[in-house]
Amino acid sequence: MPPINLGIVGVGKIVRDQHLPSIAKSAEFNLVATASRHGTVDGVPAYKSIEEMLDAVPSVDAVSLCMPPQYRFEAAHTALSAGKHVFLEKPPGATLSEVADLQATAAAKGVSLFASWHSRYAPAVEPAKAFLASTQIKSVQVIWKEDVRHWHPNQAWIWQAGGLGVFDPGINALSIVTHILPRSAFITAATLEFPENCDAPIAAELHFKDAANMPIHAVFDWRQTGKQTWDIVAETEAGTMVLAEGGAKLSINGELVFSEPEQEYPALYCRFAEIIKSGTSDVDIAPLRHVADAFLLGKRKVVEAFFD
Amino acid sequence: MPPINLGIVGVGKIVRDQHLPSIAKSAEFNLVATASRHGTVDGVPAYKSIEEMLDAVPSVDAVSLCMPPQYRFEAAHTALSAGKHVFLEKPPGATLSEVADLQATAAAKGVSLFASWHSRYAPAVEPAKAFLASTQIKSVQVIWKEDVRHWHPNQAWIWQAGGLGVFDPGINALSIVTHILPRSAFITAATLEFPENCDAPIAAELHFKDAANMPIHAVFDWRQTGKQTWDIVAETEAGTMVLAEGGAKLSINGELVFSEPEQEYPALYCRFAEIIKSGTSDVDIAPLRHVADAFLLGKRKVVEAFFD
Numbered sequence: 001m002p003p004i005n006l007g008i009v010g011v012g013k014i015v016r017d018q019h020l021p022s023i024a025k026s027a028e029f030n031l032v033a034t035a036s037r038h039g040t041v042d043g044v045p046a047y048k049s050i051e052e053m054l055d056a057v058p059s060v061d062a063v064s065l066c067m068p069p070q071y072r073f074e075a076a077h078t079a080l081s082a083g084k085h086v087f088l089e090k091p092p093g094a095t096l097s098e099v100a101d102l103q104a105t106a107a108a109k110g111v112s113l114f115a116s117w118h119s120r121y122a123p124a125v126e127p128a129k130a131f132l133a134s135t136q137i138k139s140v141q142v143i144w145k146e147d148v149r150h151w152h153p154n155q156a157w158i159w160q161a162g163g164l165g166v167f168d169p170g171i172n173a174l175s176i177v178t179h180i181l182p183r184s185a186f187i188t189a190a191t192l193e194f195p196e197n198c199d200a201p202i203a204a205e206l207h208f209k210d211a212a213n214m215p216i217h218a219v220f221d222w223r224q225t226g227k228q229t230w231d232i233v234a235e236t237e238a239g240t241m242v243l244a245e246g247g248a249k250l251s252i253n254g255e256l257v258f259s260e261p262e263q264e265y266p267a268l269y270c271r272f273a274e275i276i277k278s279g280t281s282d283v284d285i286a287p288l289r290h291v292a293d294a295f296l297l298g299k300r301k302v303v304e305a306f307f308d
Numbered sequence: 309m310p311p312i313n314l315g316i317v318g319v320g321k322i323v324r325d326q327h328l329p330s331i332a333k334s335a336e337f338n339l340v341a342t343a344s345r346h347g348t349v350d351g352v353p354a355y356k357s358i359e360e361m362l363d364a365v366p367s368v369d370a371v372s373l374c375m376p377p378q379y380r381f382e383a384a385h386t387a388l389s390a391g392k393h394v395f396l397e398k399p400p401g402a403t404l405s406e407v408a409d410l411q412a413t414a415a416a417k418g419v420s421l422f423a424s425w426h427s428r429y430a431p432a433v434e435p436a437k438a439f440l441a442s443t444q445i446k447s448v449q450v451i452w453k454e455d456v457r458h459w460h461p462n463q464a465w466i467w468q469a470g471g472l473g474v475f476d477p478g479i480n481a482l483s484i485v486t487h488i489l490p491r492s493a494f495i496t497a498a499t500l501e502f503p504e505n506c507d508a509p510i511a512a513e514l515h516f517k518d519a520a521n522m523p524i525h526a527v528f529d530w531r532q533t534g535k536q537t538w539d540i541v542a543e544t545e546a547g548t549m550v551l552a553e554g555g556a557k558l559s560i561n562g563e564l565v566f567s568e569p570e571q572e573y574p575a576l577y578c579r580f581a582e583i584i585k586s587g588t589s590d591v592d593i594a595p596l597r598h599v600a601d602a603f604l605l606g607k608r609k610v611v612e613a614f615f616d
Contacts, residue, residue: 011361073494077519095601096404097494097594101519104492161497162605184412186381186405189469199607211385286405292600293403297470299507300608 003030003277004085007060009050009075010067011039014089018118019064019194022265028273033057050075054082062112062276065089068157069164073098076113080105085112089273090173092116094162103283107252112275114268115283117175121267122247123260128232129180131252135238140181140216143231144173145224148202154308158200165200167291169230170220174287176232176247185210187290190298195306202306206294311338312393312584315368317358317383318375319347319448322397327372330573336581341365342343358383362390370420370584373397377472378464381406384421388413393420395580399479399596400424402470411591420583422576423591425483429575430555431568436540437488439560443546448489450525451539452481453532454508461615473508475599477538478528482595484555485524493518494596495553498606503614510614514602 008015020041023031033045034053035053040046047053054060061304064083065072069091079086080102092115093099097296099115106113119125146169148158162169178184185208193203202223208216230246239253250258275282314337316323328349331337341353343361348354355361362368370393372413373383376591377399384401387394388410400423401407407423414421427433454477456466465471472479486492501511510531538554547561558566583590 094496094605095494096604097336097601098490100594100597101492103496105519117408161607184405184409186403186409188402194608211413286408289404289408289600292597292604293405295603296404297601299469300502 001277003028004273005030005059005061007031007033007035007050007053007057007063008041009035009053009063009065011036011041014065015039015066017208018265019066022269025266026269027275029269033060050078054079054084060084062087062272066263068161069094070157073102076102077105080109080111080113083109083111085114085272087114087116087169087268090115090117090175091164091291092283092285093288096285096288096292099283099285099288100274103281107280110279112279113281113283114169114272114275115285116268116272117147117172117179117284117287118264118268119175119247120179121264121271122176122263124243124250124258125176125180125247127250127258128241128243131235131241131250132180132234135184135236137181137214138235138237140177140217141233142173142177142216142235143229144170145219145221145229147225147228148222149308159306160199161199163200164291165198165222166202166204167294168221169222170204170218171291172246173218173220173230173232174290176243176287178284178290180232180243181210183210183212183214184286185214185216187297189294190294191300191301192298193303194303195304200205202303204294204298222307230278311336312581313338313340313367313369313370315341315343315358315361316349317343317361317371317373319344319349320374323347323374327374328575333574334577334581336598341368358386358517362387362392364578368392370580378465378468378470381410384410385413388417388421390420391417391419393580393584395422395424395542395576396422398483399472399599400591400593400610403598404593404596404600407591407596408591411589414589420580420586420587421589421591422580422583423593424576424580425480425491425592425595426572426576427480427483428487429572429579430484431570432551432558433488433555435558435566436549436551436555439546439549439558440488440542440544441490443544444544445489445522446545447522448485449541450481450485450524450526451537451541452478453527453529453537455533455536456530457616467506467614469507469611471508472599473506474510474512474528474530475602477530478512478526479527479595479599480554481528481538481540482598484551485504486592486594486598488540489518489553491518491520491522492594493522493524495601497611498602498605500602501609501611502529502615503612504610505613510611512602512606542594564565
């Protein structure tokens with residue numbers, strides 16, 4: 001199969017940090033064009049909009065959509081309708097309903113839709129899943145605490161309604177949890193803390209259970225200075241499992257059993273190529289559904305104003 | 309086929325007003341037991357919990373779950389796991405994720421799950437759908453304004469987190485809109501008004517569009533005294549369509565073209581019997597998904613405290 005001609009839409013930080021190096025190393029994709037209001041990539045033809053790009057470069061087979069989720073539907077619908085395969089950065093959309101609509105469009109056009117969850121490809125995630133499948137889980141604790149000023153400086157969109165706030169990193173935790181647990185779970189109570197000047201939460205506490213009444217407790221906080229924490233801790237019949245550093249390291253009963261360098265985005269592009277070749281789609285809405293459920297069910301608490 | 313032995317769980321206002329008269333008239337269902345903390349039905353064996361009821365009356369084939377949505381999952385899971393068919397009052401759950409879990413359980417157990425939307429069975433809904441399919445729609449306006457003090461007196465659960473607030477009636481409008489429109493739509497902006505002493509909204513304004521950019525504007529308000537309004541207005545190539553009084557009356561260009569007495573709950577029980585006979589389920593999550601999307605995407609506005 002010849003390489004897949006790829007266009008990137010929305011050239012920002014995540015594209016420069018992750019997508020471009022992964023595509024450069026991939027034998028399966030050729031970056032042939034970009035579309036972005038401001039960003040460009042050296043040596044690659046640049047257009048201002050996806051419509052312009054698709055008109056000018058009809059050889060584009062697939063597009064990666066990396067703009068903020070509030071603006072993703074229209075570009076995705078345009079690309080799918082033009083018969084292009086679509087890679088959606090996480091979260092796959094601003095609403096669940098629009099993602100359902102895109103799934104239907106992709107199916108109708110016979111093209112592949114990939115709702116990517118990069119954290120699921122963190123190196124220790126599969127070993128953690130295998131460990132949990134081998135034992136009985138008693139409880140799960142998710143701690144996702146980071147400093148928003150360090151990780152998301154001046155990204156106004158994350159504080160707007162629909163920008164998800166602390167669920168932007170928190171959904172990474174949920175994408176791992178929904179992948180490694182043997183049974184599906186659902187939120188039973190939640191508290192969302194909104195800075196008085198923001199339309200998105202800066203912190204959240206979630207209580208889940210599954211049909212077997214196994215409790216999951218998650219704490220997301222964007223006000224963490226000093227040590228940053230992205231840990232999932234499971235108490236099991238076989239002892240305590242810690243999946244640490246966003247899925248990079250796995251420890252069982254205090255002993256490090258798995259640690260490998262991070263390769264999330266190269267793995268995402270492998271997966272994208274795979275579903276294109278097999279003519280399928282990969283859209284698991286569960287992480288975004290939990291976030292919507294948290295907003296639906298959660299108590300709102302107003303906290304101190306936030307200034308970048 | 310002999311009649312289906314039915315148990316009702318959660319005997320409250322909606323059961324007395326709607327379920328009991330419909331079941332009494334139905335040749336397809338026999339009410340054989342109830343489970344409720346407080347409510348009972350004259351002449352029908354009454355139990356305090358669904359577990360007690362299922363233990364005591366093993367001949368129960370199916371259950372109708374009519375308690376507040378925050379308490380529905382556990383009963384539904386218990387019933388499905390025991391091989392009983394389940395009728396869920398609207399909304400089908402407190403979260404989307406738990407409904408997805410129930411769907412999987414029903415499929416695994418080979419029983420029927422019915423997520424009922426009674427307003428879809430309002431008499432003029434099908435004629436409205438047929439009219440809209442015959443023309444091009446330019447825009448849709450949904451106006452759902454009622455007096456919460458009149459319709460939901462002293463129902464504390466509707467004001468709690470997860471109780472949905474004004475979306476409790478609003479979801480009826482959404483269940484009709486999602487049924488009668490030819491294409492799926494999604495929310496692009498929303499404002500939710502929360503009384504300063506409540507965890508659920510008293511009013512909401514929603515903007516939707518569909519993939520063809522057709523706009524839908526919805527206003528839900530629980531502070532309406534005097535005339536109550538439950539109208540869906542569509543501007544079309546064939547003129548103005550008004551589906552009024554919650555789906556009871558259809559007018560085209562000011563002329564009443566369809567009006568029949570309301571028969572929603574008898575129709576729901578017909579449908580429940582039909583899916584049990586055919587061994588299928590009927591779970592359309594779209595109305596609740598729009599509500600979750602509204603909470604996810606919506607701006608929150610704090611308004612005057614509400615006292616019943």
